[in-house]
Amino acid sequence: MTGRADVPGSIYRNGKRWWWSVRLPGETTRRAIPLRPPGARYATADRRVAEQVARDLYARAVFRAQAADAPPDAGTIAGLAAAYMAHAEAYYTGPDGKPTQEITRVRLSLGPLLDLYAATDPADFGPLAFQTVRQSMVAAGLARKTVNQRAATIKRMFRWATAQELVPGNVYHSLQAVDGLKRGRSGVREGRTVTPVDEAWVRLTQAALPATVAAMVEVQLWTGMRSTEVCTMRPCDIDRRGKVWTYTPVTHKTAHHGHRRVVPLGPKAQAALRPFLEAARKTDAYLFSPAESEADRRARRHAARRTPLSQGNRPGTHRRADPRVTPGDLYDRTAYRRAIERAIGKANRRTRADFKRRRVTDPDAIHAALIPHWTPHQLRHTAATRIRREMGLDAARALLGHRSLAVTDTYAELDQALAAEAAGRFG
Secondary structure, X not given: OEOOOOOOOEEEEEOOEEEEEEOXXXXXXXXXXXXXXXXXXXXXXXXXXXXXXXHXXXXXXXXXXXXXXXXXXXXXXXXXXXXXXXXXHHHXXXXXXXXXXXXXXXXXXXXXXXXXXXXXXXXXOOHHHHHHHHHHHHXXXXXXXXXHHHHHHHHHHHHHHHHOXXXXXXXXXXXXXXXXXXXXXXXXOOOOOOOOOOHHHHHHHHOOOOHHHHHHHHHHHHHOOOHHHHHOOOHHHEEOOOOOEEEOOOOOOOHHHOOOOOEEEOHHHHHHHHHHHHOOOOOOOOOOOHHHHHHHHHHHHHHOOOOOOXXXXXXXXXXXXXXXXXXXXXXXXXXXXXXXXXXXXXHHHHHHHHHHHOOOOOHHHHHHHOOOOOOHHHHHHHHHHHHHHHHOHHHHHHHHOOOOHHHHHHHOOOOHHHHHHHHHHHO
């Protein structure tokens, strides 16, 4: 059975269910897709619903394919989103020409919009539809700040489309009337507050980390750098003249505002960096390399081997010829965070095994000995809190590279012990 003229492909009925046969962009054969209306568990028995879902399926497929040989059709929100993604991939690039993390944020932000209004004409997208998309993000469990950020990205897409004369100007202006979700007034959960991590937990985690990642943690703990700034350190970016070294990242969070970021490196940070700076490497090579870390791990395992080489597996014989993932020459912040998560799990497993061996069953004692989950970003808060407590807010602002004291205040947690001492003495 052939579908209607405005619905690509063909639709047919198998028993009580409607099916849609469509040739998706980039495919040479038709694919039969069981159609289900949003939220429904089974395929629909209503042909009209099947046709509408088919349009949405095809529109989302067009968006995902982003065919380079034909300009996107801005007559639907899916086509408009594809055009905006093409713009974003060219616009949000770093000095090295590689896409930034903003590309991922844009994709995540447009996902809920496409799930609900992929086949809708952008000119018909108004404040109520925008609030429906935002409510779907809330229903998905996203925190208020994340919802507001992704909603702002959708608005930014319509602003760009207005400037390109792809949609009428009144569409973007009407979306501007929708305010962001307010704290305590919208019934949306708040995100987890990022707090400093206790240095004792950091030291226990470092004991289970590879030497390369342990050094990265040490440097970040004493400098308060962002994770990406630590990951992209190179010898050519470090000025080692003088008692205090300086590190100038090639790229950083506020580089697109024209800000220059210079990170001072004191004796403790220098001590962590020196072994990597003294190793034979090119001046423009990254200091912290996953490939080098993996090679070091294998060398340590080989040195600790107890089975003679004449018995068991010979070194290298059990490796995959074509591994799915190979270590690169640069950590990204996700790999950095995952390495810490794995080390925490490894250390906690050892702790539980030790308690089991000693036959300790007190759950409170076991829980108190386990390392809580923490992330590299908390090291920045730890450094800010320490500097603020010992040298004041201005010093913390200078170390973190903030332009505003108000931003630093969100990083530097108040010293509750000092507050308690003051209250006991003067209150």
